[in-house]
Amino acid sequence: MLWIKSFHIVFVASWFAGLFYLPRIFVNLAMVESGSVAERARLLLMARKLLRFSHMLVVLALGFGIWLWSLYGFQFGMGDGHGMGWMHVKLLLVLLAVVYHAVCARMLRQFEAGAVRHSHIWFRWFNEIPVLLLVGTVILVVVKPF
DSSP states (O other): OHHHHHHHHHHHHHHHHHHHHHHHHHHHHHHOOTTOHHHHHHHHHHHHHHHHHHHHHHHHHHHHHHHHHHHTTSOSBOTTSOBSHHHHHHHHHHHHHHHHHHHHHHHHHHHHHTOOOOOHHHHHHHTTHHHHHHHHHHHHHHHOOO
């Protein structure tokens, strides 16, 4: 079980690295001058490759997570006196991270079509969402507050 947990952690960390960096590419894309065709093309290529790689990582992270959870028997109560409220909130944060990933994919398609209407400042704020999701998830898993 420790091997599965280790791989789950590695793939979650790797997936989140992609979630941290892809919106940062969006910040740069939003700042590209209209005449900088080569710069825009290079950033789009980087974003497409990173998103493709992140797709594989999210599948592996979720796969190992579900495998790990199944080994625990999909429990909704623990023997150490803690409830499983933390797990419910963690699963919600995981769902939000998957939705964020999908939104990033949609935004990349919009950038490719030249249909993005947000400024680089908006993307700087958007870039902070995965940090909050990761911090919340780690705290829930480690502390198990409820």
